[in-house]
Amino acid sequence: MISMISAHDLNRVIGKDGEMPWHLPDDLKYFQKTTSGHSILMGRKTFESMNGPLKNRKNIVLTRNSDWSHEGAIVVSELEDGLKLLNEADEGFVIGGGEIYKMALAKADRLYITLIHEKFDGDTYFPDYSDDEWELISNVKGEKNEKNPYTYEYRIYERT
Template identity: 50%
Template sequence: MSEPIPNLSIIVATDKKHGIGINNQLPWHLPEDLAHFKRSTSGHPILMGRKTFDSIGRPLPKRRNIVITRNQNWQHEGVDAVTSLEDGLALVANQNAFVIGGAEIYQQALAFAQQLIVTEIQQEYECDAFFPKIDPVIWQERSREYFVAESNQLHYAIVTYIRK
């Protein structure tokens, strides 16, 4: 069994059915959540799968971008490529780091994370990728803030969970 890493957080936005995306894209438009993501992760290493990186299209500024890919020859300027989550975690030992997706990487990272920062969008979307169900035996809700997006009146909450 893997040990949780004190400085590892997962950050994710989900719909009411835990959907996180469709066709490698976000199915919603929520600029306020993107701003929250930027504020939360700026200055910290971020770990993501290669498909998530491809959907973003470039390294995110003011963050060390670490991409997890099975392709040992994959590379991109401004990115550290690793072939496993564990290799990526070794690069960020003793740093506050964030796992930013996608579904397969989230599933693997749950065993290591100490904190989940979840934007819960109060609507359902057509999705083909999902975040795992948050197990209340393992995770305790620490805070919940409710918001309504100015741009489209979308209701959402930013919820922080900590490992019990």
């Protein structure tokens, strides 16, 4: 099963200048818990924005740069090759960035979306997904507090 996991605001903003425009520690914990033990596919820029490969996951990096490599990462040059590696397990996750999400959405079976009820300035977006193609199967409100200052919810969609 190919899943995608992302947080986005009300306008589907996911990033600005290579970073997330918000800080939600509980969402980062949710991401870690949800993807741990699974394969994850990301673009090179997303990989480079992290401090190395994510632990307890098979890190697959999609890049056009045939000379690029990194210890702890499996490098692929075609989306289909990365998706094939994700499909080897029971569930694999596409984790970004914007271009990778856009290319992979048509192949995804499930979406894990943290919807942040705010509007942020951004330059990177999650692709549009509609109720015609996706059914909301779970919706859990996140806890707004000192460390997590926004209203947000964890949504899971399955392709209809």
